[in-house]
Amino acid sequence: MVLRKSPQTLKEMVDASQRAYDETGCYAGIMDLEAKESDPLKYELFHSRILSSLISGRETTRMISASPFVREVAELCIGIYTPEGDNIAQSTGIQVHIATMGEVIKWMINNEYETKVGIADGDLFCSNDNSIAGLHPADVYDILPIFWKDELVAWVCTVIMEIDIGSVNPPCMAVPNVERATDGIRICAEKIGSRDEIRRDFEIRIERTIGMYQTFLLDRKGAVAANIRVREETKNLIGEFGLDYFRQTTRELIEDERRTQLARIKQRMVPGRYRNVTAVELYLKDQPVSWLPGKVDTVRLMPVEMTVEPSGTLSIDFDGTGEWGWHSMNATESGVRGGLSIGLVQSMCYDGRANLGSLLPCQLNVPIDTVLNPSRVLELPTANIWTSTIQVFNHWLTLIGSAFYLRGYREEVFGFRTSFGFQASGYNQHGMKGAFLPVAIAGYIGGCARGVADGVDMGAAYYTPEPDIGNFEVWEMFFPNLDLYRRIDPFSVGHGRFRSGASMNGIWTPHLSQFLMVSSAMGGGAVRLLDNTALFGGYPSGRGCTMSLSQTNIKETVEAGNPLVLDIGHPAHLEFPKHVEGQLTVHDKIVIPAEVHEGDLLITITPSGSGLGDPLDRRPESVLPDLENGFTTEEITRSIYGIEVEFNEPTEKWEIDEMTTTINREDKRKQRLARGVPMRQWWGNARQRIMEKEIDPLLKDMYQSSMKMSANYTQEYRDFWALPDEFVF
Amino acid sequence: MSYSKEDLRDLYNGTLPWGQVKEIMSNPKDDDRFDKYIEILQESVLWEERILMPLGEHIFVVEKDGERITKCDCGHEFGDWRQNWKLNALIYVRDDRVKLEEIYPGIRCPDPDICEVREYYCPGCGALLKVESVPVGHPPLFEILPDIDVFYREWLGTPLKHEKEFKDRTYEVTREWGKET
Numbered sequence: 074m075v076l077r078k079s080p081q082t083l084k085e086m087v088d089a090s091q092r093a094y095d096e097t098g099c100y101a102g103i104m105d106l107e108a109k110e111s112d113p114l115k116y117e118l119f120h121s122r123i124l125s126s127l128i129s130g131r132e133t134t135r136m137i138s139a140s141p142f143v144r145e146v147a148e149l150c151i152g153i154y155t156p157e158g159d160n161i162a163q164s165t166g167i168q169v170h171i172a173t174m175g176e177v178i179k180w181m182i183n184n185e186y187e188t189k190v191g192i193a194d195g196d197l198f199c200s201n202d203n204s205i206a207g208l209h210p211a212d213v214y215d216i217l218p219i220f221w222k223d224e225l226v227a228w229v230c231t232v233i234m235e236i237d238i239g240s241v242n243p244p245c246m247a248v249p250n251v252e253r254a255t256d257g258i259r260i261c262a263e264k265i266g267s268r269d270e271i272r273r274d275f276e277i278r279i280e281r282t283i284g285m286y287q288t289f290l291l292d293r294k295g296a297v298a299a300n301i302r303v304r305e306e307t308k309n310l311i312g313e314f315g316l317d318y319f320r321q322t323t324r325e326l327i328e329d330e331r332r333t334q335l336a337r338i339k340q341r342m343v344p345g346r347y348r349n350v351t352a353v354e355l356y357l358k359d360q361p362v363s364w365l366p367g368k369v370d371t372v373r374l375m376p377v378e379m380t381v382e383p384s385g386t387l388s389i390d391f392d393g394t395g396e397w398g399w400h401s402m403n404a405t406e407s408g409v410r411g412g413l414s415i416g417l418v419q420s421m422c423y424d425g426r427a428n429l430g431s432l433l434p435c436q437l438n439v440p441i442d443t444v445l446n447p448s449r450v451l452e453l454p455t456a457n458i459w460t461s462t463i464q465v466f467n468h469w470l471t472l473i474g475s476a477f478y479l480r481g482y483r484e485e486v487f488g489f490r491t492s493f494g495f496q497a498s499g500y501n502q503h504g505m506k507g508a509f510l511p512v513a514i515a516g517y518i519g520g521c522a523r524g525v526a527d528g529v530d531m532g533a534a535y536y537t538p539e540p541d542i543g544n545f546e547v548w549e550m551f552f553p554n555l556d557l558y559r560r561i562d563p564f565s566v567g568h569g570r571f572r573s574g575a576s577m578n579g580i581w582t583p584h585l586s587q588f589l590m591v592s593s594a595m596g597g598g599a600v601r602l603l604d605n606t607a608l609f610g611g612y613p614s615g616r617g618c619t620m621s622l623s624q625t626n627i628k629e630t631v632e633a634g635n636p637l638v639l640d641i642g643h644p645a646h647l648e649f650p651k652h653v654e655g656q657l658t659v660h661d662k663i664v665i666p667a668e669v670h671e672g673d674l675l676i677t678i679t680p681s682g683s684g685l686g687d688p689l690d691r692r693p694e695s696v697l698p699d700l701e702n703g704f705t706t707e708e709i710t711r712s713i714y715g716i717e718v719e720f721n722e723p724t725e726k727w728e729i730d731e732m733t734t735t736i737n738r739e740d741k742r743k744q745r746l747a748r749g750v751p752m753r754q755w756w757g758n759a760r761q762r763i764m765e766k767e768i769d770p771l772l773k774d775m776y777q778s779s780m781k782m783s784a785n786y787t788q789e790y791r792d793f794w795a796l797p798d799e800f801v802f
Numbered sequence: 803m804s805y806s807k808e809d810l811r812d813l814y815n816g817t818l819p820w821g822q823v824k825e826i827m828s829n830p831k832d833d834d835r836f837d838k839y840i841e842i843l844q845e846s847v848l849w850e851e852r853i854l855m856p857l858g859e860h861i862f863v864v865e866k867d868g869e870r871i872t873k874c875d876c877g878h879e880f881g882d883w884r885q886n887w888k889l890n891a892l893i894y895v896r897d898d899r900v901k902l903e904e905i906y907p908g909i910r911c912p913d914p915d916i917c918e919v920r921e922y923y924c925p926g927c928g929a930l931l932k933v934e935s936v937p938v939g940h941p942p943l944f945e946i947l948p949d950i951d952v953f954y955r956e957w958l959g960t961p962l963k964h965e966k967e968f969k970d971r972t973y974e975v976t977r978e979w980g981k982e983t
Binding site: 339340341343344345346347348349352372381383471472478479481484485524564568570571602603604605607608609611613616618620643644645659686687688689690695712713741742743746749750753759762763768769771772775776792794795 | 815826827833839860889890910925927930931936941949953
């Protein structure tokens, strides 16, 4: 069934475009920006009309969807694509998906959808299969072709993150999965409707597969409405500007952005090699699993190296990354490209012009069969692809930030850490079974220090430029919970001359649910390790974790009319257990779901980003507003920053003792010189321990896995520690 | 687009009013930034060697007697810039709960069985140059190795006199250490 009557098939167009790029180095072989150069105002008007249609489409979805993910946090995004699946422009929102949605279109084309499935005006396609392309399966793509008369001239795609996709364990980013089937529903670039209407049989499948099918289906309708709105505006544009202009200019916008991106790199960076390393962890050895090979604890190293090439292109290499495993942290090359896509939007391409052209000057090397790119992905769970992807790109941001710093554009230096919390499944307050993930926690987190200022306090999320907690009363309408506590935690901060943003912690209790179970929501991969994202003498912030207090006396306290004291307080001397009876458990992460009851306290300890620069170089006056606003404490101010402060009771103001501060800081520098040992000496001792393999078995396995995957990593490891050629762990 | 050295100095010090910082962030980038940046850095140190590139808050690649070395603003020299400067720093490793909890108290503390936090100090002034949080046994990272000649020759169009091979020379040192062990 071929409904498109163009002289070329879509597959031929994809191949021709790629050939032209390979031959010329310019997108689609566009050597001259004719539309831009002949009439720049018309060109800008054309782009702004496209962009405004995407943003208004996104707002349309927010009005239709019932999901708090969409309405409160705006976990969605819309992009428009060439017939070949190349992104032309994108709305605001979770822009991590912009490249990957285009990859789904290309996959459809390469899998002969044009002839074997049919692509017609009004057809609706849907996909959440991240082994085709995408991030985690909770992100559902709705795809609509745009026809002008009989010719397919563009595609529009909307992504929405779903609360519930019918996975086995709670809820949409299920942690303990060891098999692909347990991830929930898989929609594999499927045609789900025609003539702008979702097929009834698809709706029936959703109704009978997913607990919270209403939100899932309303989200589809919201996405389809947005896509239709963009399609109609695109047709208006073609009517006004002409089809030839549309064809030429949509492609020129990509080539224009490619050139701009190269210019940005050469203007803002310094060529050279930049390196960092991180790891992901998951502990399943002592947990029940449905597939016994998954019953292991896993730590996998993920080095990241960025080379700013003399040409101005970026080579990003993950050589040395450890192997894939039977766990939910496996990523895909497509997902890694998604991480890069949003990273570039956040760090360089924030002028509204980001599209495929932003990515073209970047080459990725994601070695096959590593945890970032398993070849057996069709057998594996990938519900937490985000865990490894966001972890590695948080660290990549330190590389790009260092390159900006070297060039003098310190105001562009920034970074993120990711959120931490609970996800749940069970019955809601209306007796309906469903899944619950309060992504409001995305808004809890403080970002890394910037190059010229402290980090953003709360509301710094990598995956969206617009993190928002939303209205908690609305969250409580959807989830059977009561939000009891949120407070800025001064102990969340990563210290430095510029500190990280501070994060908030939270406490909630189940409410009016006949049965509820929770596990951790894994935003990032580090559990027992810390992120290595601090720059130039700043400290990474401490770890995040979850805690629970069960069998509490909260019900009795409330019934007696006594106050509830729920402050978390100092991390070494927790406050709330002194006031609420119960059994406290500190979890690294709850992998396997645990049953919780009304009155239990579920506590999120949120990490923050990292600091920048030596804390002893922090301007003493900077701590005064921090003390007044609860972003630091007198204890931290003195012990970390060497700043002596005193609270003046009559004026109710903090004051700095400058003389003592100077002495304190000089003492601290002397203490460093006294306790620091020459590197040569430390190297000898550390080398001896490595030679004798005196490290944790988990780490031996981690290093061995990286060595198995990479000859280069192996050689560098042996070279640094001067180990024999045959050394293995 | 261009900014005064005074404004840029305040920007780097964190004392420029936020309104101006935001303006600098939002405006197109100023093409003379690097030149002024180097001038500001050069004016901040007491020694004479030419700064070619900053590597952090206190350390720089400088030109000295036809060679390029890493040097702290206090004057301490770390050797060839192509060798990880950490090899000539002082190191302090937080590898148990007592040491870690000085920074990360209670529930904020990472697990010292697998995680260590390394602090690198300048032997001359005690400045904290870098904090590294890595799995136990991981080699110290050589985070930044700028390709200085390509930068000056091809990107700035002002080639340097004594061009050097762009090469990581860290392992030359550690191999020597290995022979001595």
